[in-house]
Amino acid sequence: MPVDAGDPNWSGHQRVGSVPVDQFVNPIGEGADPWVTRDPNQPRYLWCFSHGNRAISIQASDRLTSMGKPNIVWTAPQSGPYSREIWAPELHHLDGHWYVYFAASDGQNRNHLTYVLKSKDQDPLGEYELFGPLATGDGQDGASPNVWAIDMTVLTHGEKRYAVWSGWDAPGTDRQYLYIAPLASPTELGGPRVRLCDNDDYRWELTEPGQSGRGLNEGPQVFQSKNKTSIVYSCGASWLPTYKLGILEFTGGDPLDPASWTKRDQPLFEGTRDVYGVGHSCFVPSLDDRQWWHVFHAKRDRNPGWRRAVYVQPMKVGRRGFPFLESPIRAGEWLDRPSGEKPQELVLPIRLFGDDAGDATWSFFGHHQLIEVGPEGLHLGRVPRDPINDYRSGEKVVLDDPCPADCVADVMIDFQGEANARDAGVLFRCSGPAVGFDAQRGYFAGLIPKTGLVIVGKMNGSAWTELARASTQIDVAQPQALRVQMKGNQITVTHNGRQCVSLLDETYRSGSVGLRVVDTHAVFSDFTVSH
Numbered sequence: 001m002p003v004d005a006g007d008p009n010w011s012g013h014q015r016v017g018s019v020p021v022d023q024f025v026n027p028i029g030e031g032a033d034p035w036v037t038r039d040p041n042q043p044r045y046l047w048c049f050s051h052g053n054r055a056i057s058i059q060a061s062d063r064l065t066s067m068g069k070p071n072i073v074w075t076a077p078q079s080g081p082y083s084r085e086i087w088a089p090e091l092h093h094l095d096g097h098w099y100v101y102f103a104a105s106d107g108q109n110r111n112h113l114t115y116v117l118k119s120k121d122q123d124p125l126g127e128y129e130l131f132g133p134l135a136t137g138d139g140q141d142g143a144s145p146n147v148w149a150i151d152m153t154v155l156t157h158g159e160k161r162y163a164v165w166s167g168w169d170a171p172g173t174d175r176q177y178l179y180i181a182p183l184a185s186p187t188e189l190g191g192p193r194v195r196l197c198d199n200d201d202y203r204w205e206l207t208e209p210g211q212s213g214r215g216l217n218e219g220p221q222v223f224q225s226k227n228k229t230s231i232v233y234s235c236g237a238s239w240l241p242t243y244k245l246g247i248l249e250f251t252g253g254d255p256l257d258p259a260s261w262t263k264r265d266q267p268l269f270e271g272t273r274d275v276y277g278v279g280h281s282c283f284v285p286s287l288d289d290r291q292w293w294h295v296f297h298a299k300r301d302r303n304p305g306w307r308r309a310v311y312v313q314p315m316k317v318g319r320r321g322f323p324f325l326e327s328p329i330r331a332g333e334w335l336d337r338p339s340g341e342k343p344q345e346l347v348l349p350i351r352l353f354g355d356d357a358g359d360a361t362w363s364f365f366g367h368h369q370l371i372e373v374g375p376e377g378l379h380l381g382r383v384p385r386d387p388i389n390d391y392r393s394g395e396k397v398v399l400d401d402p403c404p405a406d407c408v409a410d411v412m413i414d415f416q417g418e419a420n421a422r423d424a425g426v427l428f429r430c431s432g433p434a435v436g437f438d439a440q441r442g443y444f445a446g447l448i449p450k451t452g453l454v455i456v457g458k459m460n461g462s463a464w465t466e467l468a469r470a471s472t473q474i475d476v477a478q479p480q481a482l483r484v485q486m487k488g489n490q491i492t493v494t495h496n497g498r499q500c501v502s503l504l505d506e507t508y509r510s511g512s513v514g515l516r517v518v519d520t521h522a523v524f525s526d527f528t529v530s531h
Helices: none
Strands: 035-038 045-051 055-061 072-075 084-094 097-105 113-119 128-131 149-157 160-168 176-185 217-225 228-235 244-250 261-263 279-285 292-299 308-317 350-352 362-365 371-374 377-380 396-399 407-414 424-431 441-448 453-460 464-471 480-487 490-495 498-504 512-517 522-530
Touching (some): 035 084, 035 279, 055 084, 055 097, 149 176, 176 217, 217 279, 244 279, 377 396, 377 512, 396 424, 424 480, 441 480, 441 490, 453 490, 464 498, 512 522
Antiparallel strands (some): 035 045, 045 055, 055 072, 149 160, 217 228, 228 244, 244 261, 292 308, 362 396, 371 377, 377 522, 396 512, 424 441, 424 512, 453 464
């Protein structure tokens, strides 16, 4: 189990106090097959994710340590060949438009093919039109027959472009290899596919050790630096802790010639005791172009399955121009933010999730299907009818920038009539937020209808310490008003206008403000932070 609030037995080195504003911790969000790229027209990052396997979300953020707010740009139809299992979308800026390459099926994995969305204008967050499926199969036309294809990416070499993807060698075989083909345009392949390499050249590429294992190559990603080109790929079993990365080095010549590529005999990146199931990476420079960063997913537990979270960490480029990734940094470690990221203290007052809402930015930490912003406010913790690889983690939103140490936070909380609801409330002087129940440093004040309590406590990034509790009347049929006041070491909590808790604690002196639930669903509205 990763080192976070989900591991109550972790007793590693603990730092004291707030995480400095120029540092952050992993994992920065939930998700699989992460893709992020720089916007060439604005100083921002653009994240691209599958949303519930039924839609594609493109999310803008001015920092790599925040995946931005969900923004659905395309939703699959209710039925048909591309209505289900939307996998691994990638966003590319080509010829003045934005293109999203993704795999989709009718709900049967054996029918996965690759499709492309093209932006209708230059806005990556705007409307798109659909093309495809691409001809990723056999024959000169690539469709005689068309063959299973996922994880498509784009390689530019000289004046030519190529598509690289993971595909089956024939219909129904379930044998995954890496393929390449020329692109006639961003929405059409220009020639037959070529298999780049075998998928079992080395034992570490197998899904399992021994006779039961089989080769599996997927998730190709292009890395180019110092006039060198490489393809980093994922291999083994994505559902097991042994998932890892390998690399193909381009040695010159024709990218369509397999002899132009050399596979290293050792993994490029693999898991540790603390961070495992690592793979499906991408690579992005910092906003000031001074650093390269490695973005990847890792498993949340060692059981077979696809519950994952997103990590970002600095990387290096070797003297020959190939990526040097070192080892995954464990969850909870304090890392310097990417160069060019400079959080600024918020100017109060701010208002969110209600009338006259402001533009303060925030980040969500939790499974992507457990948040929704609607006209009634911010839903946290509501489990959808058909969740995809979901898990609970103390879902929370936190303002991206720090607040003044002394401030007042107000919010209305609607428990939707659930008398057995658990904690919902306010995070304050919060720093280092990450995915995990107590994966933040700072304080929390919340209401618990099940026990009729106001509760206050603090978290150190991995554990909860209760500071105070008080009985209170919570009518779950009505929205509840919660106020938290911070002044120096004094913390005062008021419920529906009645002061319930007042205490002194000096553990945390700085941080941001946010909203959080614990294994429950609540709707937050009229969230304000003021002096």
